[in-house]
Amino acid sequence: GAVVSQHPSRVICKSGTSVKIECRSLDFQATTMFWYRQFPKKSLMLMATSNEGSKATYEQGVEKDKFLINHASLTLSTLTVTSAHPEDSSFYICSASVGGGGVGYTFGSGTRLTVV
Amino acid sequence: KNQVEQSPQSLIILEGKNCTLQCNYTVSPFSNLRWYKQDTGRGPVSLTIMTFSENTKSNGRYTATLDADTKQSSLHITASQLSDSASYICVVSPLGQFYFGTGTSLTVIP
Numbered sequence: 001g002a003v004v005s006q007h008p009s010r011v012i013c014k015s016g017t018s019v020k021i022e023c024r025s026l027d028f029q030a031t032t033m034f035w036y037r038q039f040p041k042k043s044l045m046l047m048a049t050s051n052e053g054s055k056a057t058y059e060q061g062v063e064k065d066k067f068l069i070n071h072a073s074l075t076l077s078t079l080t081v082t083s084a085h086p087e088d089s090s091f092y093i094c095s096a097s098v099g100g101g102g103v104g105y106t107f108g109s110g111t112r113l114t115v116v
Numbered sequence: 117k118n119q120v121e122q123s124p125q126s127l128i129i130l131e132g133k134n135c136t137l138q139c140n141y142t143v144s145p146f147s148n149l150r151w152y153k154q155d156t157g158r159g160p161v162s163l164t165i166m167t168f169s170e171n172t173k174s175n176g177r178y179t180a181t182l183d184a185d186t187k188q189s190s191l192h193i194t195a196s197q198l199s200d201s202a203s204y205i206c207v208v209s210p211l212g213q214f215y216f217g218t219g220t221s222l223t224v225i226p
Contacts, residue, residue, distance in 0.1 A: 006159065107161070
């Protein structure tokens with residue numbers, strides 16, 4: 001089945017630094033990848049949708065200059081949290097699909113970001 | 117407005133018992149409905165996916181039902197195990213979009 005690998009699973013960084021999170025589709029080509037943020041005991045909040053080779057589409061209220069998304073290939077998307085602040089601490093999850101919403105819609109295992 | 121509502125918000129059951137989680141939605145048009153299990157600190161894992169024409173789908177001890185007329189779905193867990201403790205999320209999808217329910221937190225106690 002479709003497997004999405006997300007790395008790292010946990011990261012701690014200092015305020016003001018940048019952190020990159022990778023999302024890879026291991027056994028399929030992901031035309032579309034999604035990035036979510038999840039607060040404790042809350043549902044996933046879609047941050048942005050990225051299509052391979054084009055700019056990401058950000059949800060309202062998500063700062064595109066702070067959360068940089070790159071989807072340079074059909075198997076890799078990255079989320080970079082720039083100039084991280086403690087309020088950016090959260091659980092970030094990616095997912096990937098083939099053809100924008102088909103059966104092959106799979107989540108990564110998530111990244112716990114802690115900014116100190 | 118496209119919405120997905122799940123109930124109950126949380127549930128505690130004894131190991132070995134059955135339970136049913138509910139998902140009501142107003143999303144239109146409808147393409148498919150998925151149930152996911154999310155363990156704490158992990159990404160969601162797919163349990164079932166149903167299209168408009170399917171009204172039941174099983175995956176081991178998990179059985180999902182769908183009534184597209186009333187826009188309701190349920191997830192039935194049989195003979196619960198301690199490892200079933202998790203959040204269960206209902207996701208309804210028109211083509212290319214995803215609407216998430218707020219989830220049901222299930223705790224199975226010995």
